[in-house]
Amino acid sequence: MKKLVIIFLINFNIISYALANNLLICEYDELYKTGCHIDDFIIGENLKFQMDFSTSYKFDCEGHDFQVGIITENGFYPMQRSQNVQKLVSTFQARASLKVLNPEKLYAKILNKNCELSILQSEQTPSIQTISNWNQEVKNIIQILSIYSESYQLAKNLIEINTWDKNKLTLFYDQVKKISNLFPQNLQLKLLLTSIENSLQNRPTLIQIDQSTKDNLIIYYQNKILDLINEGNKLIELSSYWKIKIDADLIKIINEIKMKLPQSLEK
The missing domain is CATH 2.60.120 (Jelly Rolls)
Structure with missing residues (x-):
């Protein structure tokens, strides 16, 4: 053959x-x-x-x-x-x-x-289908990077959580719930969710977060962001090699987020 x-x-x-x-x-x-x-x-x-x-x-x-x-x-x-x-x-x-x-x-x-x-x-x-798939992946990465970046900044400033407005607290609650579903044995995350729920329901409660929970949230978002940046860079390299135009916002958001990460974490 x-x-x-x-x-x-x-x-x-x-x-x-x-x-x-x-x-x-x-x-x-x-x-x-x-x-x-x-x-x-x-x-x-x-x-x-x-x-x-x-x-x-x-x-x-x-x-x-x-x-x-x-x-x-x-x-x-x-x-x-x-x-x-x-x-x-x-x-x-x-x-x-x-x-x-x-x-x-x-x-x-x-x-x-x-x-x-x-x-x-x-x-x-x-192929046309491949190029279409790449462009859709680029849109997805841009959207998810924006969400994770905002959640990462919230996790870094949890000391101020009791001063957040309802919209900010709701966004953070949704993200913590996703993480809690991934780690169902983590009792600290469950307690955090309960505290946020009480606060969102206008019950007078002080949201308490221990340092290990704060650290775990920050590490979780850092890893998610780095994985997405890695995927985005691969698409950028592919599009450059094959001379295919993709959304320029991908390069922009990657550069902006990398500036917010600790330098030692950049891949």
């Missing part, structure tokens, strides 16, 4: 090309080709994200009616006969390879000796 030649430039980017001799293999008799088959040929497989492959090929053959093309998880892309080099764009992530739809017709004695099917070159770019 022949495979596309792949050159790895960096860990998440690939530039690929392929050169293949005539993939239409036949045995000869005196006048015609007979007993033909198409060599197995993989255009690509197991990609990190969905790509568009522009494949240059030459399919020059008369006196036959078999169909050949590129098969992927997204469907069949037929190749057209011509004396000239042509291009075919296929979209896939899992696997793309050559396929003959009616291979039984390759065994009839009707193929001319000059029949040719050659893969000359294949170039790849992120």
Whole structure:
């Protein structure tokens, strides 16, 4: 089985090309080709994200009616006969390879000796769906980073919690509740939630928070923010390499948040 030649430039980017001799293999008799088959040929497989492959090929053959093309998880892309080099764009992530739809017709004695099917070159770019996914991820990261950044600042200033207005307290309550659901055995978080609930219901209560709870909240938000920054930077690198425009606010918010974090925590 022949495979596309792949050159790895960096860990998440690939530039690929392929050169293949005539993939239409036949045995000869005196006048015609007979007993033909198409060599197995993989255009690509197991990609990190969905790509568009522009494949240059030459399919020059008369006196036959078999169909050949590129098969992927997204469907069949037929190749057209011509004396000239042509291009075919296929979209896939899992696997793309050559396929003959009616291979039984390759065994009839009707193929001319000059029949040719050659893969000359294949170039790849992120698909429309991949670019759309990246842009949606960027929007999600911007939104979640904003929320975590605000919660992080609140956690750093818990000494002032009893002076917060209702909106600020509600925002903090929602965030602490999410953390409490992740750590159901943490009694300090449960007590904190109860105190905030009482305060939101206008019951005269003083919200008490011990130092370990404060530290745990700060560390939790720091880790969440750093993970999101790491994901955002990967998207920025991808978009830069493939020359794809993404929301510039991502770079802006990452730089702003990094300035608020302890320098020793920056990745």
